[in-house]
Amino acid sequence: MRPVLLAGHERALTQIKYNREGDIIFSTAKDQHICAWFAHNGERLGTYHGHQGAIWTVDVDPTSTIIASGSADNTIRLWEVKTGKLLKTWDFPTAVKRVEFNEDGTKLLGVTEKRMGHLGTIVVLDIKVDPEAEQSDEKVMTIVCEESKATVAGWSYLSKYIIAGHEDGSVSQYDGKTGDLIYNVNVHELGSPITDLQWNQDRTYFITASKDKTAKLITAKELEVLKTYVADTPLNSAAITPKKEFVILGGGQAAMDVTTTSARQGKFEARFYHKIFEEEIGRVRGHFGPLNTVAADPTGKGYASGGEDGYVRVHLFDKGYFDFNYEVERERQNRLAAQGGN
Amino acid sequence: EDAERISSADVAVVQERRRVLEDWYNWREVMEEELAEERAHLGLPADPVEELLKAKAAEVAPNGEEQVIE
Numbered sequence: 001m002r003p004v005l006l007a008g009h010e011r012a013l014t015q016i017k018y019n020r021e022g023d024i025i026f027s028t029a030k031d032q033h034i035c036a037w038f039a040h041n042g043e044r045l046g047t048y049h050g051h052q053g054a055i056w057t058v059d060v061d062p063t064s065t066i067i068a069s070g071s072a073d074n075t076i077r078l079w080e081v082k083t084g085k086l087l088k089t090w091d092f093p094t095a096v097k098r099v100e101f102n103e104d105g106t107k108l109l110g111v112t113e114k115r116m117g118h119l120g121t122i123v124v125l126d127i128k129v130d131p132e133a134e135q136s137d138e139k140v141m142t143i144v145c146e147e148s149k150a151t152v153a154g155w156s157y158l159s160k161y162i163i164a165g166h167e168d169g170s171v172s173q174y175d176g177k178t179g180d181l182i183y184n185v186n187v188h189e190l191g192s193p194i195t196d197l198q199w200n201q202d203r204t205y206f207i208t209a210s211k212d213k214t215a216k217l218i219t220a221k222e223l224e225v226l227k228t229y230v231a232d233t234p235l236n237s238a239a240i241t242p243k244k245e246f247v248i249l250g251g252g253q254a255a256m257d258v259t260t261t262s263a264r265q266g267k268f269e270a271r272f273y274h275k276i277f278e279e280e281i282g283r284v285r286g287h288f289g290p291l292n293t294v295a296a297d298p299t300g301k302g303y304a305s306g307g308e309d310g311y312v313r314v315h316l317f318d319k320g321y322f323d324f325n326y327e328v329e330r331e332r333q334n335r336l337a338a339q340g341g342n
Numbered sequence: 343e344d345a346e347r348i349s350s351a352d353v354a355v356v357q358e359r360r361r362v363l364e365d366w367y368n369w370r371e372v373m374e375e376e377l378a379e380e381r382a383h384l385g386l387p388a389d390p391v392e393e394l395l396k397a398k399a400a401e402v403a404p405n406g407e408e409q410v411i412e
Contacts (some may be wrong), residue, residue: 063394240408
């Protein structure tokens with residue numbers, strides 16, 4: 001796998017997102033600007049300037065017209081992808097740690113930080129996916145996290161549920177229309193924060209990453225834990241790959257927490273697990289610090305990782321990746337092919 | 343005797359994987375059907391984004407004509 005190194009951030013990466021076509025990558029970092037890159041060659045398409053603090057999160061609507069970002073400057077901002085123009089700013093009392101569009105881009109959720117005098121919340125905004133349109137100031141819904149603050153959240157299929165991962169390791173399912181809490185389930189070790197939540201393509205299930213060194217595959221409808229991936233390091237991010245039945249995990253101990261030796265340099269790894277069999281199948285090294293974010297190309301051609309080291313590494317999968325199959329998978333494919341041939 | 347023991351352990355592993363794999367695809371099939379039904383019931387297109395992309399393409403090049411940039 002030949003990586004393309006994207007050097008455009010001066011500080012630790014916080015989130016990476018591909019657009020739906022998989023040709024553009026958006027990245028955010030603690031250095032206050034958002035970058036857009038062409039996925040195939042790593043050329044920079046543009047930057048989005050305006051935030052006054054670390055940027056924690058970014059998302060792009062399904063038509064790649066607008067992006068939303070959330071920052072330590074207590075704002076959510078909306079930008080036009082093509083021109084880099086700032087379209088709208090929403091102010092909050094605390095930092096915004098996560099934003100996500102629903103499946104048609106008409107709603108945006110934001111996770112706000114808990115701070116003295118302010119509980120953590122999940123807010124919902126109505127969005128017009130049109131750079132010319134006037135965006136509404138109004139927050140159409142606010143979910144207050146009384147028990148444990150949300151660290152991450154996202155929209156399920158049909159925008160039916162809002163699913164949140166919490167600081168205490170639990171996962172909540174809220175009604176996507178009313179914001180009512182339906183379930184709260186302890187899925188990760190009590191007190192181990194959930195650091196990431198990413199969907200499969202139809203948003204019927206998702207993967208969580210946690211500081212408890214595991215990632216879990218969970219259904220949106222029942223919050224049933226289907227699979228558990230056990231790593232040997234705290235995890236910051238997890239992604240589900242389309243086309244192949246894999247998941248990618250990223251994490252690592254921060255440099256100050258481990259004995260730093262030259263032998264460790266460049267050895268922070270992305271870990272690949274078989275999604276169905278829960279077994280580790282490979283690692284890709286390269287970063288000089290923990291992996292803060294991993295993202296899978298929605299078209300299945302590759303993945304990207306963003307590190308504490310300030311780099312984005314984009315990998316295009318090679319033949320070996322696509323050919324990799326367990327014997328029982330090959331058996332199944334052959335059986336299906338035979339049935340299809342009849 | 344050793345070889346026999348190993349091969350029966352292998353068989354058990356393979357059988358377990360076969361079961362796990364079937365469980366997964368069975369669940370996916372049920373879930374995908376349920377989702378398709380729910381979409382149809384709500385009168386939504388099968389692919390939530392396809393229509394949006396068509397609309398955007400129509401806006402960029404009205405009447406399906408390609409824009410000629412000189």
